[in-house]
Amino acid sequence: MAFEVIRPGFLSLVQDYGRYGQQHLGMATGGPLDEHAFLWANRLLGNHYNCATLEITLGQVRLHAQQTTRIAIAGGDLGACINDQPIAPWCSYRIGAGDSLSFAGPRKGLRAYLAVCGGFEAPLRYGSCATVMREACGGLHGDGRRLEAGDRLGLRQQRGDCARIANGPSQQVPPRFVPDYTAPLCLRLLPAYQYHHFDRAQREQLFSSDYRVSPDSDRMGYRLTGPAIGSGLDGIISEGIAYGAVQVPGDGQPIVLLRDRQTIGGYPKVGCVAALDAAQLAQRAPGAVVRFREGDLGAVEAQRQAFNQFFGIGT
Amino acid sequence: MRIEPAGESGCMLYLGDQIDPQTSARVCLAAALIRQRLGSYLIDMVPSYASIFMSIDLSRSDIRAFCEQLNAALQDLDSAGLERPQAVEAVHIGVCYDAEVAPDMDEVMQLTGLSRDEVVQLHCREPYRVYAIGFSPGFCFMGNTDARLRVPRKATPRTRVPAGSVALADQQTAVYPCVSPGGWQLVGRTAVDMLSLCQRDSSPLQVGSRVRFEPVSLADFVQAGGRV
Numbered sequence: 121m122a123f124e125v126i127r128p129g130f131l132s133l134v135q136d137y138g139r140y141g142q143q144h145l146g147m148a149t150g151g152p153l154d155e156h157a158f159l160w161a162n163r164l165l166g167n168h169y170n171c172a173t174l175e176i177t178l179g180q181v182r183l184h185a186q187q188t189t190r191i192a193i194a195g196g197d198l199g200a201c202i203n204d205q206p207i208a209p210w211c212s213y214r215i216g217a218g219d220s221l222s223f224a225g226p227r228k229g230l231r232a233y234l235a236v237c238g239g240f241e242a243p244l245r246y247g248s249c250a251t252v253m254r255e256a257c258g259g260l261h262g263d264g265r266r267l268e269a270g271d272r273l274g275l276r277q278q279r280g281d282c283a284r285i286a287n288g289p290s291q292q293v294p295p296r297f298v299p300d301y302t303a304p305l306c307l308r309l310l311p312a313y314q315y316h317h318f319d320r321a322q323r324e325q326l327f328s329s330d331y332r333v334s335p336d337s338d339r340m341g342y343r344l345t346g347p348a349i350g351s352g353l354d355g356i357i358s359e360g361i362a363y364g365a366v367q368v369p370g371d372g373q374p375i376v377l378l379r380d381r382q383t384i385g386g387y388p389k390v391g392c393v394a395a396l397d398a399a400q401l402a403q404r405a406p407g408a409v410v411r412f413r414e415g416d417l418g419a420v421e422a423q424r425q426a427f428n429q430f431f432g433i434g435t
Numbered sequence: 436m437r438i439e440p441a442g443e444s445g446c447m448l449y450l451g452d453q454i455d456p457q458t459s460a461r462v463c464l465a466a467a468l469i470r471q472r473l474g475s476y477l478i479d480m481v482p483s484y485a486s487i488f489m490s491i492d493l494s495r496s497d498i499r500a501f502c503e504q505l506n507a508a509l510q511d512l513d514s515a516g517l518e519r520p521q522a523v524e525a526v527h528i529g530v531c532y533d534a535e536v537a538p539d540m541d542e543v544m545q546l547t548g549l550s551r552d553e554v555v556q557l558h559c560r561e562p563y564r565v566y567a568i569g570f571s572p573g574f575c576f577m578g579n580t581d582a583r584l585r586v587p588r589k590a591t592p593r594t595r596v597p598a599g600s601v602a603l604a605d606q607q608t609a610v611y612p613c614v615s616p617g618g619w620q621l622v623g624r625t626a627v628d629m630l631s632l633c634q635r636d637s638s639p640l641q642v643g644s645r646v647r648f649e650p651v652s653l654a655d656f657v658q659a660g661g662r663v
Contacts, residue, residue: 143479143490144641145633146569255572256613312441357454358567358576360481360488362445384483384569392442417498421443425493434494 129181150250153402157195161235171239196229308415348372463643531656573630592618626661
């Protein structure tokens, strides 16, 4: 066993890269809300990209290490400490048996990814251990529960080199890959779905206004508040929903749909936010201001392909 | 037929703009063709009433190239229809319509002017087509219900619909496979596990499948593992 959970925090979930190939059953993919940070956490340890991590939202977490290993933290700065000594995110660290690892609360960003050498152990449900609480699926016990006090986190694979790299040099994410979660965020919107039902004035409204992250945002979707936009459509025939799709219900307030979204839905959608921008959105707290601009499909896709290749996605 | 990107790694195929068996049949045919010819590009495929959403493995193709291949693959769509396999038998699902497990039966009787027996009889009379699966895992949207059974959704959705609840809304019917919020009218309950029907190896419940409800007694419902 690697860690005992002393305090589980506000919302801590076991997440691998996600549950794919099951959406035709109505099953959400789950997986990390900020995949950029998730992938870096695994990469810092030389883990496979799909290794299970802990997605820690807002902090208030305390773990007790039971064995010496190496961990990496990426994503939001939640005031992490080893034995109450502050440690910075986007780095890997040795942690010794008997050490404590804590996350106080958000300083920058909302979610931190804790990876461990070899990945956390969790049962696979439909090929993945990604936690989708609404579907009672995945996670440490396979039943969709969030982390609880007293839970014990094991290692999936005691890699031969884990003991050695535990004592090896600390790895750090090159600064150019470390996002500033406090910077203004402009989401690239790729026209799709019912985009053409939003007339020019409505689109201009969307692309020229500030929207604020609503406190009702969650893993299903980020709700934004700002000038209402409308398509004139009451509803549509329910259809499959892409990650990052921007749904606009009758109140005209856009919702960016994320990992735990339903697989089909009948609200009009104005397009899809570039997936990597949606990951950045998930680090924004309620009240943060975001804007939209029209994205270029070719450019977004090329960036995504390079990203996938860099992290070895699909291999 | 319309093919459009949906995000940088997704694609939408639209095959009509109606909820009817003909459009749904085209969706099923297209889904089978896509699985057969382009399956290796797919991460996920979500067929629905009149469209198919596909999530694409970008390491194998970019979106525009995939859209072109899809367009070429579907040129045969209408001729492929000739080779359509014989319609499979309907999946039978036992439903208990007793008052203990049908909290909205009185409201449905009031809205439709039908007696309880008539509601049950109309609901069980014809097999339904599965038009889409979603909302929650194993939730099948089925239709069309008899015009006399059409009722609106509840003004205030329930926060907790019991698992197995059999429900009506507009011209559709469904089973809530697990506990969830929901606004449909609950007229019965089944002990059948819908999600496992969707996953079984031989003739799984999927878009295009046919489902027939049949009334069972409260005793049989409980015997089968149903919960009151």
